[in-house]
Amino acid sequence: MSRYLHLNVPVRHYTGISYDLNMTLGGPLLTACAIQAGHQAIYLDAEALGYSEARTLQEIERLEPDVLAMTVLTLSLHGVEQIARAVKARWQDLYVVVGGPHAVADPEGTLATTGADCLIVGEAELEIGRIIQDRPRGILSVRAPLDLDALPRPAWEHSFPSIPHYQGNEPRFERPEACTLPMRGCPHACSFCSLPLFQNASLKPVDEPDRLQPRLHRSTIRYQSAEKIIEEWRWLKETYGVRHLFVYADELVGAYASQRDWLIPTMEAIARANLGLTWKTQGRCNQRFITQDQLDAMYAAGCRAIMWGVESGSEKVNQAVHKGTHPADVLHTFRLAKRAGIRNWGYFMTGMPEETEADAALTEALILALCEEGLLDYRQVTICTPEVNTPIWARAEREGWLPKRDPRNRWHYTPSDTPWMTAARVRYWRDRLATAGLQTQHRLSMNNVAYAQYAPGVPV
């Protein structure tokens, strides 16, 4: 039996932003799988706890793990590098393994700069027990879980902080808020999204290190059964008093035709279970795949808000980033959701490839049309940030407009000129789009790249 510590590293000391509102599931899930495999395990979200690097190291010392696992996002890479180096300087024998979206996007670079013993590419639930036991080295891939019902619940009882600590990103929903992941996978390949990277290239798998195999399969569509979902949601309510859920699904509704075959019966079963929970989730605007019956069923099951990735009001720009949606998809979707009683949260970007000021004006026109019909309950306007090794990043690098690298925050807060707009004009459009169509302005500045906007006085 080994002692496994899964760490979400602190980032606020170099980003200047506290990422403590929402929890993440990878660490608590892998912690549960480690426990199931017979190990002692803890998940520590040092960022949510407001720990400094020094305090995080003290906790590592106190907990005396044999295996230190860290999730790496592009933004948290610097924090992981700091902790990994400090750990290796003090405790050479402590086995350090890293994984997560940035590890998938840049395995060689991440292994080199963190100095970890091992880097895992993929969803690691099925293999984390083996990794803890065998402590392999180098870059290895893992089989993704295909049967989500077979996975344990996230180990919130071994997670610090626990669920009630997190405030959630919408103060008007009831507390406590938890998160859950009833489906995984998306067939699309938007060029700014990191998730499609989970399916590229070939690597040696953990279970057969002598053989190359394709990485599996973030894009493969997988669902929990209604029974499993209800059991987990009820457990969250009864154990932690949870009142509201953030349903992390790659896109829960609108992504493909057959989605409804799972969605409608599952929503009906959740509604029948009468759990008394409200929730929000993510969806994709589409004229064909979004239908009233699906949204009505979601509302009956407790859905009160959907975050829609609108990106741009210009069809040309949405084609350029492989989003492939049209303003008519947005209007159709927002109308049906509103009719169902579900709040529309629109997520817009500016500073995208091929986006000129005329295209930004089309986004403004779409926002105004949505406001005119009272369809936009909340909006967020973000300056497009190329994440490492996504297609949009490759394009920006090729065309010479990749934002200037800041070694710590990996250019998340440093928009630069694109061939189609200057950085100053991108900022201008971000601010203009954040307030377009609002009579009373109530702006919530989240950070340098995003502005969030609540329509004042609108109850959730």
Ligand code: B12
């Ligand atoms: C919840 C969430 C958040 C929360 C919590 C983030 C946090 N503390 O980690 C909040 C809102 C704070 C947030 C913030 C940000 N986020 Co966010 N977020 C998500 C979201 C929607 C769900 C994460 C989740 O729980 N997934 C489910 C679990 C099961 O998957 P997973 O985390 O990938 O873990 C699996 C594997 O990666 C692997 N694994 C993970 N870690 C490890 C470690 C080891 C050792 C091993 C072996 C395996 C392994 O096994 C896990 C189990 O299958 C994802 C999108 C998504 N669908 O995943 C985006 C996502 C992670 N976010 C993203 C981004 C860009 C951001 C921000 C930079 C946004 C911004 N501009 O401010 C910040 C960065 C925050 C930070 N601390 O660095 C990108 C990351 C891209 C990248 N290359 O890094 C994602 C992938 C969205 C996307 N589609 O591109 N985010």
Ligand code: SF4
């Ligand atoms: S539709 Fe959503 S989850 Fe799918 S690739 Fe695009 S942004 Fe990513």
